Amino acid sequence: MAARKILTVAEIAAADRRAIEAGTPGIELMERAGAAVAEAIAERFSQRSVCVLCGPGNNGGDGYVVARLLKARGWPVEVRALAAPQSADAKAAAARWDGGLTAWEAPLEARLYVDAMFGAGLARPLSGDAATMATLLAAHPESVVAVDVPSGLPGDSGDPHGPVVVAALTVTFHAKKPAHVLQPGHELCGEVVVADIGLAEAHSDLTENGPEAWLVRFPWPKPNSHKHARGRLVVVSGEAWNTGAARLSARAGLRMGAGLVTLLSPSEALSVNATHLEAVMLKGFDTEAELEQAAADVDAAIIGPAAGVTENTLVNVLALARTGAALVIDADAITVFRDDPEELFSVLDVDDVLTPHPGEFDRLFPGLLKESPDRIAAARRAAQQADAIVLLKGGDTVIAAPDGRACVNTNGSPWLATAGSGDVLAGFIGSLIAQGMESFEAACAAAWIHAEAAELHGPGLIAEDLPGLAPTILRRLYEGRLG
Numbered sequence: 001m002a003a004r005k006i007l008t009v010a011e012i013a014a015a016d017r018r019a020i021e022a023g024t025p026g027i028e029l030m031e032r033a034g035a036a037v038a039e040a041i042a043e044r045f046s047q048r049s050v051c052v053l054c055g056p057g058n059n060g061g062d063g064y065v066v067a068r069l070l071k072a073r074g075w076p077v078e079v080r081a082l083a084a085p086q087s088a089d090a091k092a093a094a095a096r097w098d099g100g101l102t103a104w105e106a107p108l109e110a111r112l113y114v115d116a117m118f119g120a121g122l123a124r125p126l127s128g129d130a131a132t133m134a135t136l137l138a139a140h141p142e143s144v145v146a147v148d149v150p151s152g153l154p155g156d157s158g159d160p161h162g163p164v165v166v167a168a169l170t171v172t173f174h175a176k177k178p179a180h181v182l183q184p185g186h187e188l189c190g191e192v193v194v195a196d197i198g199l200a201e202a203h204s205d206l207t208e209n210g211p212e213a214w215l216v217r218f219p220w221p222k223p224n225s226h227k228h229a230r231g232r233l234v235v236v237s238g239e240a241w242n243t244g245a246a247r248l249s250a251r252a253g254l255r256m257g258a259g260l261v262t263l264l265s266p267s268e269a270l271s272v273n274a275t276h277l278e279a280v281m282l283k284g285f286d287t288e289a290e291l292e293q294a295a296a297d298v299d300a301a302i303i304g305p306a307a308g309v310t311e312n313t314l315v316n317v318l319a320l321a322r323t324g325a326a327l328v329i330d331a332d333a334i335t336v337f338r339d340d341p342e343e344l345f346s347v348l349d350v351d352d353v354l355t356p357h358p359g360e361f362d363r364l365f366p367g368l369l370k371e372s373p374d375r376i377a378a379a380r381r382a383a384q385q386a387d388a389i390v391l392l393k394g395g396d397t398v399i400a401a402p403d404g405r406a407c408v409n410t411n412g413s414p415w416l417a418t419a420g421s422g423d424v425l426a427g428f429i430g431s432l433i434a435q436g437m438e439s440f441e442a443a444c445a446a447a448w449i450h451a452e453a454a455e456l457h458g459p460g461l462i463a464e465d466l467p468g469l470a471p472t473i474l475r476r477l478y479e480g481r482l483g
């Protein structure tokens with residue numbers, strides 16, 4: 001199983017050019033693209049009246065091919081042209097369409113619409129007739145199939161700056177573009193089918209998260225594993241009134257497979273923690289030096305869940321950074337560095353993971369989200385700045401590494417919008433790192449499993465449920481690990 005690459009608009013155009021230079025004519029690529037769309041439609045919809053909306057470029061060219069091939073299958077097809085075809089390939093494809101044209105503004109009476117107005121390289125917002133059509137189609141998203149991307153959606157950002165088509169199915173070519181995975185683009189595309197049109201493999205540092213990207217390196221226990229060899233994880237507890245979040249992380253860490261998980265608790269919170277722990281161990285500390293000593297021999301440490309936005313949390317992060325443990329820095333442990341992010345960055349390295357939501361991200365990287373073209377670019381720059389893995393939370397969680405790798409999580413679940421779910425995610429990440437998984441892949445795997453677990457439960461999910469749902473997802477992965 002290969003990781004699912006995501007290519008930018010420029011990268012896909014380059015792959016396209018290489019194929020043409022290597023001897024495949026552009027019209028042949030267009031025929032393959034149109035055939036893939038027609039096939040995807042025929043697989044999903046029973047025969048019905050179709051209206052194909054063609055723009056002036058090659059996206060429209062694909063549309064003429066779809067129209068011809070559906071008509072050849074006996075489907076009633078009408079074509080409307082937003083403007084005359086402009087490129088040589090689109091002109092050639094239009095010339096092969098022999099069914100005539102329907103006026104653009106005629107009433108919309110078909111049962112299925114193929115949106116071939118504009119592709120991923122859209123240069124400016126939709127306007128005029130195209131914008132009106134996008135608005136009309138928005139009333140029937142279940143009847144719209146988009147070619148490459150829903151028109152109006154810029155391929156690299158997934159963030160429309162004007163009217164946009166909403167589709168039930170989007171058929172794209174060779175690889176997904178950022179718009180297919182980033183919100184709101186992901187939602188606007190409906191189901192996304194990636195069709196092979198015979199382009200050569202292209203390198204990309206950007207992937208869609210999924211087991212293909214990391215399952216072969218998942219740290220399953222070996223027959224001779226013992227608990228000390230399965231990873232030692234510590235979680236730093238908050239003060240007596242704020243202990244639950246760290247316990248959630250610790251429990252999640254144990255469920256994700258770490259052999260030994262210890263809650264490191266301020267002494268005054270020991271008794272409240274002790275009454276709520278079983279397999280998770282407990283150890284007290286009073287000073288940063290004692291914390292450093294308690295974490296001296298561990299593989300990974302989590303700090304942040306309900307840690308408190310206090311000077312203590314700040315010095316505790318610095319104390320953990322002096323140990324050899326990989327750090328997962330979440331929530332309050334991020335916020336405490338808002339006045340001096342460099343102080344945090346100076347102690348981090350590529351084993352460490354920051355897990356900010358957008359608000360926390362803005363505290364460490366002021367203005368970066370707003371000034372970046374998209375969340376992927378922002379997370380990548382943040383990872384370089386911090387020299388650590390950055391997991392930027394959201395419906396489209398992005399994980400980025402300082403070396404430029406980035407991964408977008410597309411199985412995000414709305415049920416995760418509940419208190420404490422981030423604490424569980426930190427626990428999953430810390431656990432996988434403690435078991436020896438490389439931190440970027442650990443963050444990817446944890447984010448994916450976390451969302452799968454939430455989807456498995458659905459309505460009524462609370463964070464306390466998540467650790468107990470992980471074993472079902474782990475079993476599926478375990479059974480699928482050999483391919």
Ligand SMILES: NC(=O)C1=CN([C@@H]2O[C@H](COP(=O)(O)OP(=O)(O)OC[C@H]3O[C@@H](n4cnc5c(N)ncnc54)[C@H](OP(=O)(O)O)[C@@H]3O)[C@@H](O)[C@H]2O)[C@H](O)CC1
Nearest residue numbers: 016029030033057058059118119120123124125126148173
């Ligand atoms: N490998 C592949 O992925 C293949 C993709 N194919 C298909 O080709 C399109 C991309 O085609 P392209 O011609 O580059 O782009 P468009 O079809 O979107 O059209 C560009 C033309 O539209 C004009 N334009 C752009 N934005 C607007 C707008 N908002 N309003 C009006 N007109 C607009 C633009 O004009 P400029 O003045 O900006 O130059 C262009 O004239 C891809 O999506 C696939 O569907 C191949 O068929 C197979 C290989």
Ligand SMILES: [K+]
Nearest residue numbers: 115118149151
């Ligand atoms: K389109």
